[in-house]
Amino acid sequence: MEPAMKHQYRLGIDAGGTFTDFILADREGALRIFKALSTPQDPTLAIRNGLALIEEETGITPRDLVSNADLCINGTTVGLNALITHTGAKTGLIATRGHEDSIEIRLGHKEDGYRYDPDYPPATMLVPRHLRCGVGERVISTGAVHTPLNEEEVREACRHFLREGVESVAISFVWSVLHPDHELRAAQIVREMMPDVRLTVGSQLYPQVREYTRTSTAIVNAYLAPILSRYVQAVDGYFQSLGARQPVRYFQSNGGLALGSVVSDQSVYAINSGPASAPRAALYLGEPYGLEDIITVDMGGTSFDITLTREGQANVSKNIDFLRYRIGIPMIQVETLGAGGGSIGWIDSMGLMQMGPQSAGSEPGPACYGKGGERPTTTDANLVLGYLNPEGLVGGRLPLGVEKAREAIRKHLAEPLGISVETAAYGMFTIVNNNMVNAIRRVSVERGYDPRDFVLNCAGGATGAHITALAREMGIGKVLVSKLASGLCAFGQIISDVKYNYMAPIAARLEGAEAARRLDETFARLEDRGRADLMADDFAPDRIGIRRSLDMRYVGQVHECTVSVDPFAIDEAALERLKAAFHARHEELYTYAEPHSPVEVVNVESAISGAVERPARMRIASGHGAHAALSGTREMIFDASGRKHETPVYDGAKLGAGDVVTGPAVIQEVTTTIVIEPGWVAELDGNGVYVVTVASGAAGTQGQAKVLAEA
Structure with a gap:
C-alpha cells in the first residue's frame, strides 16, 4: 500500500492556452477539478483566480489550502508561449x-x-x-x-x-x-x-x-531563462506569502517535477511541461486493469496533444526540432496540432472545407460563447450536432447560444458550399477528427507501433465529444475516460515523481572488457551524482529509481537511435544484452536489423527519479442502474445524412460504479461531455473511470431500449 499524504492537501495547476486547470486532492481521497480562464499576459493571475474559485466552491481559503499542502505543483506554458511569440x-x-x-x-x-x-x-x-x-x-x-x-x-x-x-x-x-x-x-x-x-x-x-x-x-x-526565472520568482513568492511549507514544484518536459531553482537554470526543460504529465496519469488510470500500452489524446480549446506509453514507459524524444528549434534534452514526445474546441472552419481556394489551425481561443472564442466571435468552430459544430448541453459548459458557468452557432456555420460554410447547416456541422466534426487521427498515427505508426494494440485515453475538456469517433477511426476497441479527464494533466502532476536527467558522451564499440568497464563507470558516476542530489532533497534511498538510455548505432551509420534499459551491472557478457536491445529497437523503427554488424554507443543518460507519495484513488459508490441518472433526451446527429436522433442524456454525477450506458448516448460531467456513439458501451468503475468498449452486435440497441423503458 502506498503511504498516505503528509499533509491535508495536494494541488496541481496546469496552465493551458484557454483554461488553467486545478486538481485538489485531500487526505481522504477526494479529488476535485476546477477551471479558470488562462491569463497569458500575467500567468500568476490565473493562479490567483483559480484559488479564489476553489474558496468560493469549497470554503477553503488560499492560505488554508497552501499552508496545509504537502505539494503545490505548477505546469506552465510561460516558456512555450515565449518561444512561440x-x-x-x-x-x-x-x-x-x-x-x-x-x-x-x-x-x-x-x-x-x-x-x-x-x-x-x-x-x-x-x-x-x-x-x-x-x-x-x-x-x-x-x-x-x-x-x-x-x-x-x-x-x-x-x-x-x-x-x-x-x-x-x-x-x-x-x-x-x-x-x-x-x-x-x-x-x-x-x-x-x-x-x-x-x-x-x-x-x-x-x-x-x-x-x-x-x-x-x-x-x-x-x-527562456530570464522569463522562467521571473515567473518562478513570482509564483514562489506568492505561495510563500500564503504560508507554503514546501517549495513549489514545477513540471518539466521530461515528465518529472523539479524545484524552481532548477527550472530557472534549465529553462529548456519547462518548454512543454503541461501535456508531458499525461503519460503518468494514463498509466495510473490503466494500472487497475493491467494496461501499459496507452495513447492519450488531449483536446483543449486551442490545441490537440497526443502522448504514448508502451510497456509502462512514455515515448521520449531527443534531438528534435521543436517549434523550428533543435532541442537535444529528453522530452516526453508530445505531438501537437491546432485542433481544439476553438479551431475555425473555413473554405480553401479549391472550395474544400478545412478546420484550423487558426483558433478563436478564449477571446473572442467560438460564436456560441456570445463574446463577439463570428467564425464557426469545432465547439459550434458539436453544439449544432446536439452533443453539447445548450444550457452551458463548466456546470452552466459558460452558457452557449445555439442560434449563434448555426448562423456562423450557415454564413461561412453551409451556404457557400450549398449544403445544410447540419451536414456542414458533421463535416466539420469529421475533418477535425481526421486531422487528429493523422496526428495519432505520427506518434504510433511512424514510430513502429500498431495503434490497435493500444488503449485510447481521454484527456482535455473537449476530447470527450470526439473520443469514440477517434477510436473507431483508429481501430481501437477500448477507451478510458476519467471523471477528471478535463484536468488530467493537472492530475498527472500531483502523482508524478521528481526527475532529473544526467548525461555524458562516450564513444565506444560494444565489444570487449574495456568498453564494458567504461560504460559501467560512466553510468555509476552519473547515478551517484543523481542519488546525492535527490537525497539532499530529502528522498530516502529506497524511493530513488533509475532508468538508463543509450544513443546507439551500427558502425558507419550517420544517426543513432535511443534505446532505454533498466540498470544492471555492465560486464563483457552484458554488452550482448545492450546489443540485443538495440537490434530490437532498430527493427521497430526501421523494419530491419543487422544483428551481425558491429554496434557503437555515442551518448549515455541516466534518468534519476524520486518517488512522490500518491494521494488515494478516487472512489465511486455503487450505482442503481443508468436509468437513475437519465436526465432527458436531446436530438443528435451521428452521420453525414444530417438526420436527427432522439438520444438519451445522462447526468454523470448521478452515475455509480457498475452503471452501464449503451450508445448512442451522452454523459454530461461538470467539465466535460462524453459522446458514446452507436455501437459503443460505457461502464463506470469504482475508480471514477468510464471504460468504453465496442458493443456486441444488436445487444447494444436492446440494452439502450431497456434503459429508456425503465426510465
Missing part, C-alpha cells in the same frame, strides 16, 4: 570562431517535411547575427586542445554584449563535452564582467556529442 530575452552567443552560424546553417537542411520546399521561410534566429561572437579556441575530436582559448576575445564579446543590453548569454564550443575547460573559463569571465546576466554553458546543460544540437539547446535555454 519570440518574446524571450535578448540573448548573446559565444562560440568557437567559424561556428557562429551553425544555428543558421542548421546542418544544411530545413526541418523534416519541408526539406525540399523552396518557399518555406527560414526560422527566426533567437540570437541575431550581430550578437553571435566567435572567439579563438579549438578542441579536436580526441579531446586534445588544438588552439588555446583567447580570453581577451571573450572579454571583448562581453563588452559588446554590455553595449547591446544583452540579458542572457549562451556559451557553446566545438567538442567542449570532451574538454570543457575552455567553456568553463569563458563562463568565469562572463560572470566577472556581466554579473547580472543569466548564463548557460552548453557542456553543462547538454553534455552530449553533436555541436549544432548542443549550441541550439543552449541558446533556447538562455533565451
Whole structure:
C-alpha cells in the first residue's frame, strides 16, 4: 500500500492556452477539478483566480489550502508561449570562431517535411547575427586542445554584449563535452564582467556529442531563462506569502517535477511541461486493469496533444526540432496540432472545407460563447450536432447560444458550399477528427507501433465529444475516460515523481572488457551524482529509481537511435544484452536489423527519479442502474445524412460504479461531455473511470431500449 499524504492537501495547476486547470486532492481521497480562464499576459493571475474559485466552491481559503499542502505543483506554458511569440530575452552567443552560424546553417537542411520546399521561410534566429561572437579556441575530436582559448576575445564579446543590453548569454564550443575547460573559463569571465546576466554553458546543460544540437539547446535555454526565472520568482513568492511549507514544484518536459531553482537554470526543460504529465496519469488510470500500452489524446480549446506509453514507459524524444528549434534534452514526445474546441472552419481556394489551425481561443472564442466571435468552430459544430448541453459548459458557468452557432456555420460554410447547416456541422466534426487521427498515427505508426494494440485515453475538456469517433477511426476497441479527464494533466502532476536527467558522451564499440568497464563507470558516476542530489532533497534511498538510455548505432551509420534499459551491472557478457536491445529497437523503427554488424554507443543518460507519495484513488459508490441518472433526451446527429436522433442524456454525477450506458448516448460531467456513439458501451468503475468498449452486435440497441423503458 502506498503511504498516505503528509499533509491535508495536494494541488496541481496546469496552465493551458484557454483554461488553467486545478486538481485538489485531500487526505481522504477526494479529488476535485476546477477551471479558470488562462491569463497569458500575467500567468500568476490565473493562479490567483483559480484559488479564489476553489474558496468560493469549497470554503477553503488560499492560505488554508497552501499552508496545509504537502505539494503545490505548477505546469506552465510561460516558456512555450515565449518561444512561440519570440518574446524571450535578448540573448548573446559565444562560440568557437567559424561556428557562429551553425544555428543558421542548421546542418544544411530545413526541418523534416519541408526539406525540399523552396518557399518555406527560414526560422527566426533567437540570437541575431550581430550578437553571435566567435572567439579563438579549438578542441579536436580526441579531446586534445588544438588552439588555446583567447580570453581577451571573450572579454571583448562581453563588452559588446554590455553595449547591446544583452540579458542572457549562451556559451557553446566545438567538442567542449570532451574538454570543457575552455567553456568553463569563458563562463568565469562572463560572470566577472556581466554579473547580472543569466548564463548557460552548453557542456553543462547538454553534455552530449553533436555541436549544432548542443549550441541550439543552449541558446533556447538562455533565451527562456530570464522569463522562467521571473515567473518562478513570482509564483514562489506568492505561495510563500500564503504560508507554503514546501517549495513549489514545477513540471518539466521530461515528465518529472523539479524545484524552481532548477527550472530557472534549465529553462529548456519547462518548454512543454503541461501535456508531458499525461503519460503518468494514463498509466495510473490503466494500472487497475493491467494496461501499459496507452495513447492519450488531449483536446483543449486551442490545441490537440497526443502522448504514448508502451510497456509502462512514455515515448521520449531527443534531438528534435521543436517549434523550428533543435532541442537535444529528453522530452516526453508530445505531438501537437491546432485542433481544439476553438479551431475555425473555413473554405480553401479549391472550395474544400478545412478546420484550423487558426483558433478563436478564449477571446473572442467560438460564436456560441456570445463574446463577439463570428467564425464557426469545432465547439459550434458539436453544439449544432446536439452533443453539447445548450444550457452551458463548466456546470452552466459558460452558457452557449445555439442560434449563434448555426448562423456562423450557415454564413461561412453551409451556404457557400450549398449544403445544410447540419451536414456542414458533421463535416466539420469529421475533418477535425481526421486531422487528429493523422496526428495519432505520427506518434504510433511512424514510430513502429500498431495503434490497435493500444488503449485510447481521454484527456482535455473537449476530447470527450470526439473520443469514440477517434477510436473507431483508429481501430481501437477500448477507451478510458476519467471523471477528471478535463484536468488530467493537472492530475498527472500531483502523482508524478521528481526527475532529473544526467548525461555524458562516450564513444565506444560494444565489444570487449574495456568498453564494458567504461560504460559501467560512466553510468555509476552519473547515478551517484543523481542519488546525492535527490537525497539532499530529502528522498530516502529506497524511493530513488533509475532508468538508463543509450544513443546507439551500427558502425558507419550517420544517426543513432535511443534505446532505454533498466540498470544492471555492465560486464563483457552484458554488452550482448545492450546489443540485443538495440537490434530490437532498430527493427521497430526501421523494419530491419543487422544483428551481425558491429554496434557503437555515442551518448549515455541516466534518468534519476524520486518517488512522490500518491494521494488515494478516487472512489465511486455503487450505482442503481443508468436509468437513475437519465436526465432527458436531446436530438443528435451521428452521420453525414444530417438526420436527427432522439438520444438519451445522462447526468454523470448521478452515475455509480457498475452503471452501464449503451450508445448512442451522452454523459454530461461538470467539465466535460462524453459522446458514446452507436455501437459503443460505457461502464463506470469504482475508480471514477468510464471504460468504453465496442458493443456486441444488436445487444447494444436492446440494452439502450431497456434503459429508456425503465426510465
